[in-house]
Amino acid sequence: MSIAIRQPHSKRETMTIKNTLLGLFSFCFILLSGQSQNYESLDEELAEISKIGLLKGFGVAVVSSDGTLFAKGYGHSDVEKNIPYTEHSIQNIGSVSKTLIGIALMKAQEMGKLKLDDPINKHLDFEVVNPYHPEQRILIRHLATHTSTILDTDLYDKKAYYVLNEEDLKLEIVQDIGEELQTLTTKVSMADYLKNFLAKDGIWYKKKNFSKKNPGKKYEYSNVAATLAAYVLEKATGVPYDEFTANHILEPLKMTTSGWSFDTIDAAKHTKLYVQSGEEIPRYALVTYPDGGLLTNLYDFSTYLNELMKGYFGEGTLLSEASYKELFTEQLPQQKVPKNPNSYDEEFNSGIFMGFTPIGLVGHSGGDPGISTFMFFDPELKLGHIIMVNTALTGESVEKQLIPIFKAVNKNLKE
Numbered sequence: 001m002s003i004a005i006r007q008p009h010s011k012r013e014t015m016t017i018k019n020t021l022l023g024l025f026s027f028c029f030i031l032l033s034g035q036s037q038n039y040e041s042l043d044e045e046l047a048e049i050s051k052i053g054l055l056k057g058f059g060v061a062v063v064s065s066d067g068t069l070f071a072k073g074y075g076h077s078d079v080e081k082n083i084p085y086t087e088h089s090i091q092n093i094g095s096v097s098k099t100l101i102g103i104a105l106m107k108a109q110e111m112g113k114l115k116l117d118d119p120i121n122k123h124l125d126f127e128v129v130n131p132y133h134p135e136q137r138i139l140i141r142h143l144a145t146h147t148s149t150i151l152d153t154d155l156y157d158k159k160a161y162y163v164l165n166e167e168d169l170k171l172e173i174v175q176d177i178g179e180e181l182q183t184l185t186t187k188v189s190m191a192d193y194l195k196n197f198l199a200k201d202g203i204w205y206k207k208k209n210f211s212k213k214n215p216g217k218k219y220e221y222s223n224v225a226a227t228l229a230a231y232v233l234e235k236a237t238g239v240p241y242d243e244f245t246a247n248h249i250l251e252p253l254k255m256t257t258s259g260w261s262f263d264t265i266d267a268a269k270h271t272k273l274y275v276q277s278g279e280e281i282p283r284y285a286l287v288t289y290p291d292g293g294l295l296t297n298l299y300d301f302s303t304y305l306n307e308l309m310k311g312y313f314g315e316g317t318l319l320s321e322a323s324y325k326e327l328f329t330e331q332l333p334q335q336k337v338p339k340n341p342n343s344y345d346e347e348f349n350s351g352i353f354m355g356f357t358p359i360g361l362v363g364h365s366g367g368d369p370g371i372s373t374f375m376f377f378d379p380e381l382k383l384g385h386i387i388m389v390n391t392a393l394t395g396e397s398v399e400k401q402l403i404p405i406f407k408a409v410n411k412n413l414k415e
Helices: 011-020 024-029 039-050 094-110 140-144 155-159 166-170 190-198 223-237 241-250 298-312 321-327 395-413
Strands: 057-064 067-078 090-092 161-163 284-286 295-297 362-368 371-378 383-389
Touching (some): 039 057, 039 067, 057 395, 067 298, 094 140, 094 241, 094 362, 155 190, 161 166, 190 223, 295 298, 298 321, 298 362, 298 371, 298 383
Antiparallel strands (some): 090 295, 371 383
16 A cells, blocks of 8 residues: 555545545444444544554544534644644644535525526636637536536646745755645735636646536546635625635634634644654645635534534524535436445535535545545434544555544444
8 A cells, every 4th residue: 555745635636545545434434323432442542543653643523413522632733842632733624625615605605696507707807718618608516516627737736835934945845745835925816826827818828727528527626626616706705715704604603713824823723744754844825725725623623514414404504404405415417336335435426515425425535735634424324523634644654543543433433
């Protein structure tokens, strides 16, 4: 089993780790039917697993539609200073952040600011057209279901990430991260990034930034398209995406320690990020922050998962029952379930920025340099979980620590 240090963020990168983790979620969800799980035993087993030390810090939460049943951190948030990783340790969570774009779009639709089936050019201040199909309109729904035909290409990795301290670019570890890091002075704004990438007169524009498929016809995971969905929302509502989501998601759920930038959180509580050897990864952020830049902790994000589960069962507080139904409706044609029904594949079908697996789990995973996040729930068993990791995954850490974490969750929850 082998996984590169580089963390998945685009579809191409995500598949590397997904192929390695096939079937892992069968460990977690196959027998979650009881509500009297032995969390003391789970705690003890996770504490033992953390001693292996390949993953410097991680957190595990078990959530139901009634609330958080278990949430605890293990290992270190800062190895050098011996600061423990707890349920209050903050980290970026990668592509799981996209689920907030879905909530935000549904809220904006409720407010009458947009409709999912609006052409994106109705709201944009620059035109986005697939050059292979200029007659075909790209809809907001296409962005939200990864069927827009907008591709990430290699440009995504070269232009989306930036360090907060320019001196960090001199560190040797930067060469191993896998992303070409910009600086505060060389990065562009989210709006300019999208214009440069997608507008015909943009300086990074190429026909290969688009698929040759017709919009709406094929699922092709795209971080750029997700960011464009957030920008469409900004133009339609007149409110910046970070402010809109703070007003309509974070604040109503009392996610007071979460935010989209380091100046909106208690940066002192942000965990260090590591490679397996223990070297620290420089603190970074994303120009395309809506697609993967939410900063949160296990405590806050468990509240978010609880709201998603309540919304699924018609009891959510952020959106109307009808909006939640749309959010969780599978938008793509039905596929044949693989021979192995426990295979993990959140791209098996898509809601509005919400993934569905062949065995019926709902949620999203995320990865960026030094972090991995898993957030899923089982609608039939009415239980879900979150796992957050502050260390880049390798084959060794997956085999010796991540898989045992999943097994521990399964064994203790079915007792």
